[in-house]
Amino acid sequence: xxxxYDLFVIGGGSGGVRAARIAAGEYGARVALAEEYRxxxxxxxxxxxxxxxxxYASSVPTMAEEARGYGWSTEVGRFDWQAFRAKLEAxxxxxxxxxxxxxxxxxxxxxxxxxxxxxxxxxxxxDGTEISAKHILVAVGDVPFVPEFEGREHxxxxxxxxxLDALPRRLLxxxxxxxxxxxxxxxEGLGVQVTxxxxxxxxxxxxxxxxxxxxxxxxxxxxATRIGVTVDRVRKTAEGLAVTGGESTETFDxxxxxxxxxxxxxxxxxxxxxxxxxxxxxxxVDDWSQTNVPSIYAVGDVTDRIAxxxxxxxEGHAFADTVFGAxxxxxxxxxxxxxxxxxxxxxxxxxxxxxxRAQEEIEVxxxxxxxxxxxxxxxxxxxxxxxxxxKATRKVLGCHIVxxxxxxxxxxxxxxxxxxxxxxxxxxxxxxxPTMAEELVTLRKPVR
Ligand SMILES: Cc1cc2nc3c(=O)[nH]c(=O)nc-3n(C[C@H](O)[C@H](O)[C@H](O)COP(=O)(O)OP(=O)(O)OC[C@H]3O[C@@H](n4cnc5c(N)ncnc54)[C@H](O)[C@@H]3O)c2cc1C
Ligand SMILES: NC(=O)c1ccc[n+]([C@@H]2O[C@H](COP(=O)([O-])OP(=O)(O)OC[C@H]3O[C@@H](n4cnc5c(N)ncnc54)[C@H](O)[C@@H]3O)[C@@H](O)[C@H]2O)c1
Numbered sequence: 001x002x003x004x005y006d007l008f009v010i011g012g013g014s015g016g017v018r019a020a021r022i023a024a025g026e027y028g029a030r031v032a033l034a035e036e037y038r039x040x041x042x043x044x045x046x047x048x049x050x051x052x053x054x055x056y057a058s059s060v061p062t063m064a065e066e067a068r069g070y071g072w073s074t075e076v077g078r079f080d081w082q083a084f085r086a087k088l089e090a091x092x093x094x095x096x097x098x099x100x101x102x103x104x105x106x107x108x109x110x111x112x113x114x115x116x117x118x119x120x121x122x123x124x125x126x127d128g129t130e131i132s133a134k135h136i137l138v139a140v141g142d143v144p145f146v147p148e149f150e151g152r153e154h155x156x157x158x159x160x161x162x163x164l165d166a167l168p169r170r171l172l173x174x175x176x177x178x179x180x181x182x183x184x185x186x187x188e189g190l191g192v193q194v195t196x197x198x199x200x201x202x203x204x205x206x207x208x209x210x211x212x213x214x215x216x217x218x219x220x221x222x223x224a225t226r227i228g229v230t231v232d233r234v235r236k237t238a239e240g241l242a243v244t245g246g247e248s249t250e251t252f253d254x255x256x257x258x259x260x261x262x263x264x265x266x267x268x269x270x271x272x273x274x275x276x277x278x279x280x281x282x283x284x285v286d287d288w289s290q291t292n293v294p295s296i297y298a299v300g301d302v303t304d305r306i307a308x309x310x311x312x313x314x315e316g317h318a319f320a321d322t323v324f325g326a327x328x329x330x331x332x333x334x335x336x337x338x339x340x341x342x343x344x345x346x347x348x349x350x351x352x353x354x355x356x357r358a359q360e361e362i363e364v365x366x367x368x369x370x371x372x373x374x375x376x377x378x379x380x381x382x383x384x385x386x387x388x389x390x391k392a393t394r395k396v397l398g399c400h401i402v403x404x405x406x407x408x409x410x411x412x413x414x415x416x417x418x419x420x421x422x423x424x425x426x427x428x429x430x431x432x433x434p435t436m437a438e439e440l441v442t443l444r445k446p447v448r
Contacts, residue, residue, distance in 0.1 A: 003121060003132045003133050003134045004030075004032075004131050004132045004133060005030045005031060005032045005109075005131065005132070005133040005134070006023070006029040006030045006031065006133065006134050006135065006324070007019075007020070007023050007024075007029050007030070007031045007032075007133055007134070007135045007136075007137060007323075007324070008031075008032050008033070008034070008115070008123050008131060008133035008135070008136050008137070009031065009032070009033040009034070009108075009136075009137045009139060010033075010034055010115045010117070010123065010136065010137065010138050010139060010140055010268075011033075011034075011035065011041065011138070011139035011140040011141060011300075011302075012033055012034075012035030012038075012039045012040065012041055012099070012103070012110070013040065013041020013042055013043065013044075013139060013140075013141050013300065013312065014041055014042075014043050014044075014300060014309045014312040014313050014316070015139040015141075015299035015300030015301075015312035015313065015315055015316035016033060016035075016041070016137065016139030016299075016300070016316065017033070017039070017040070017041070017099055017102065017103060017316075018312075018313045018316035018317050018320070019137050019139065019299065019316035019317065019319050019320045020033045020103060020106070020108045020137075020320075021102055021103060021106045021108065022316075022317055022320035022321065022324075022325070023320040023323070023324045024106045024107045024108045025105075025106030025107065026320070026325065027320065027324035027325045029324045030107075031106075031107070031108045031109070032108065032109040032110075032111060032131065032133070033103060033108050033109070033110055033111070034110075034111040034112075034113060034114065034115035034123070034125060035110065035111075035112060036112075036113060036114035036115075036126070038092075038096055039096050039099045039100045039103070039110070040092075040095060040096050040099040041141060042141050042142075042301075043309040043312075044092070044095050044096065044099060045092055045096065046158065046159050046162055047158075047309070048309055049092070049095065050088055050092060050162045051182060051186070051341065052341060053088060053091065054088075054162075054186045054190075055182070055185075055186055055341045055343075057079070057084055057186075057189075057190065058185065058186045058187070058188070058189025058190050058343075059189060059343065060076060060079075060189075061076045061189060061191075062189065062343065064076040065377070065379070066373075066374070066377040066379065068377075069376065069377025069378045069379065070376070070377060079167075079190055079191055081164070081166060081167050081190070085162075085163075085164075088162065111125055113125050113126040113127060114126040116267065116268055116269040117136060117138070117268060117269040117270055117272075117273045117275075117296070118130065118269055118272070118273070119273055120136075120273060120274075120293050120294075120295045120296060121133055121134065121136070121295055123136060124269075134295065135295050135296070135297065135323060136295060136296045136297070137296075137297050137298070137299065137316075137319065138265075138268070138270070138283055138291075138296065138297070138298040138299075138302055139298065139299050139300050139302065139312070139316065140263075140264040140265065140268065140302050141264050141300055141301045141302055141312075142261040142262055142263050142264050142301040142302060142304075142307065143261060143262060143264045144157035144158060144159060144257065144258075144260075144261055145259055145260045145261055145262045146257045146259065147259060149231055149232060149233055149234070150232070150233035150234070150235075151233050151234030151235055151236070151241075152234070154234045154236055154241055154255065155174075155234060155255040155256070155257045156254055156255065156256045156257065157256070157257055157258075158179050158183065158256070158258060160256075161183060161256065164254075167187070167190060167191070167192055168192060168252070168253035168254035169192065169193060169253050170192070170193045170195070170240070170251070170252045170253045170254075171187050171192050171193070171194050171195070171252060171253065171254050171255075171256060172195050172196075172197060172241075172243055172250070172252040172254070172255045172256070173187075173194065173195070173196045173197070173255075173256045173258060174196075174197050174198070174231055174255065174256070174257050174258065174259060175196075175198060175257065175258035175259045175260070176196070176198030176199075176200060176201065176202040176203060176204060176227075177203070177204075177205075177258065177260065178340055179258035180196060180198065180202070180256075180258035181196070181202055181203060181214070181218065181340060181342050182340060182341050182342060183256060183258065184196050184218060184223050184342075185218060185221075185223070185341075185342045185343045188218075188221055188222060188223050189343065193222075194222075194223045194224070195223070195224040195225070195226070195250070195252070196218075196223060196224070196225045196226070197225075197226045197229045197230075197231065197243075197245060198225075198226075198227055198229070199227075199228060199229065199230050200227065200228070201215070201227055202214075202215045202218075202225065202227070203215070203340065203346070205352075206340070206346070206348060206352060206400075207348065207352040207353055207354070207386065207388075207398065207400040208352070208353065208354055209353065209366065209384065209386065209400075210346055210348070210384055210386065210400045210401075210402050211346075213368065213382065213384050213402050214340070214342050214344070214346050214402055217343070217344060217381060217382070218342065218343075220380065221343070226245070229245040229246055230245060230246075231243055231244070231245045232244045232245060232246075234255060237251065239251050240252055240253045241253070241254070241255055243255060261301065261307065262280055262281060263277075263278075263280060263281040263282040263283065263301065263302045263303075263304055264301075264302060265277060265281040265282070265283060265302060266281065270283065273293060273296065274292070274293055275291045275292065275293050275296060276291065276292045278304065280304065282302065282303055282304035283298035283302050283303050284303075285297065285298050285299075285303050287330045287331075288318075288319075288322060288328075288330060289303070289315055289318070289319050289331070297319050297323070299312060299315035299316045299319055300312035300315060300316065303315075305333060306333055306336050308336065308338055310336075311331065311333070311336060314331045315331045317329075318330055318331045335349060335350055335414060335417055335418050336349075337349035337410045337411060337413075337414035338410075339406060339407030339410060341407065344381060344383065344402055344403050344404050344406065345401075345402070345403065345404065345405060345406035345407050346400075346401070346402050346406055347399075347400070347401040347403075347406035347407050347408075347409055347410025347411075347413075348398075348399070348400045348401070348410060349398070349399050349400075349410050349413060349414040349417055350388070350396070350397050350398035350399060350417055351388055351397045351398040352388070352398060352400070353386075353388050353398065353448075356388045356390075356397045356398055360390060360391070360392060361390075361391040361392065362388055362389060362390060362391060362397065363388075363389045363391055363423075363446035363448070364386070364387075364388055364389070364446055364447055364448040365386065365387040365389065365423070365443035365445075365446055365447065366384065366385065366386040366387070366443070366447050366448075367384070367385055367386075367439050367443060367447075368382050368383065368384040368385075369382060369383060369439075370382055370383075371383050371403065371404075371436050372434060373404075382402075383401075383402055383403035383404075383436055384400070384401070384402040384403070385401055385403070385436070385437075385439040385440050385443070386398075386399070386400040386401070387399055387423065387426065387440065387443060388400075389422075389423045389446075393422070394422035394423050394424060395420060395421070395422055395423075396416070396417055396421055396422065396423055396426060399413045399414070399417060399440070401413070401437075401440075403436050404436075409436075409437050409440075412437075413440060426440060426441050426443075427441060427442075427443075429441045
């Protein structure tokens, strides 16, 4: 049977572009890709990249404060959101062009429109064109989830945060995961009065001690938090958006919902093609990212495994190696490190103390202190370095860091953990002095 292409990729985000580029560029496959919005996907256009640039912008007042602590007579001045937004848009256009060039340069045919699946080897583009392919890769990502309540149409999602006409004076953020706490710190840094409402403690699935320290420091910076509350309704009034949760009503200029994301499979034709979906719409795949329909694979957030860009990229790459490169490779989802870009940052890899303790006997090594840099500047900020160690094997099961640049530090600690390093091997590594990270190799006695 002959097909128009060897591979048709639906979605030009982290997972899709990597798979398409490797299949076409390295293995010579005939590949087409459809993207309905902007090339690069969530990470490049409305996720990691613009978010991190906003993190940098929002960190400047803290830097200025610190500079004063070091003897500089500096004032931070006024933040110009319009100027920043114009630069951000130019940067995203530049990156989008690079991603597009990466595809066309590798020989991928790009269709700038929506595609849906109409059979095991067939897709239909929004303009009605039908295309056949030996393999189809579903890499459509996920979309913000906003629960049902009265006034839901008045709230924003993370997609809107990069395009605001003006910064709100008073912002309510609902949720307590990555997106909620990152935007809380960003907006506070940009001068917005921020309140966070969540039904459970912030960063619930993270190491409790670390999540609590990040929460305390967010509160110390002036971010108001209300835990154990859900929103009943949002009403537009002359003063702003009146939000009612439980007994009380407060008024804000904008409300951001960051209550998770759901797989983007609505209307994609997957059930009609016989593909098994989970209850939340996620595409069910095996370790090779293959669905129950052998010609159709899926990678990235749409599979609801670990929703991070480097994971989507590796799943896409492993798929291309396996199917087109005759190099069978599976993505290893164990010990994937990540960072929450709060202020201070929170880097994490492996098991939380709570999960590890439920599984086996452990020792916990931890230290919390005011680092030299902030202590000299007169800032109360504290850092926390923590190792969770198996009593039986001595392996470091979890490493959790709350500190400026914790994302950079956890990347390196994760290499040792992936190699199976024991606590004694961490200890055998000589410290770099004076640094914060040296504490990771000088934690002598367990605290628990
Ligand atoms: C605010 C925010 C911040 C984030 N920060 C980080 C971070 O700091 N670090 C990190 O690792 N991860 C971060 N993430 C998560 C990261 O962005 C995702 O894990 C990653 O983008 C997933 O890649 P993907 O290929 O699965 O999907 P996506 O990148 O979402 O790509 C899917 C693409 O498919 C397109 N599409 C969908 N349906 C169709 C269709 N039918 N036809 C054609 N095209 C279609 C979409 O337009 C989209 O471009 C963040 C996410 C958000 C929302
Ligand atoms: N730095 C990073 O790596 C980074 C940054 C942003 C996003 N991401 C990825 O994107 C994913 C999505 O982020 P997110 O913050 O939207 O989701 P999340 O799953 O991290 O957090 C969702 C939050 O919403 C709350 N919630 C869920 N349903 C609710 C409801 N019906 N009513 C009230 N509250 C509700 C949950 O209790 C939780 O606090 C993350 O899991 C992560 O994988 C990663």
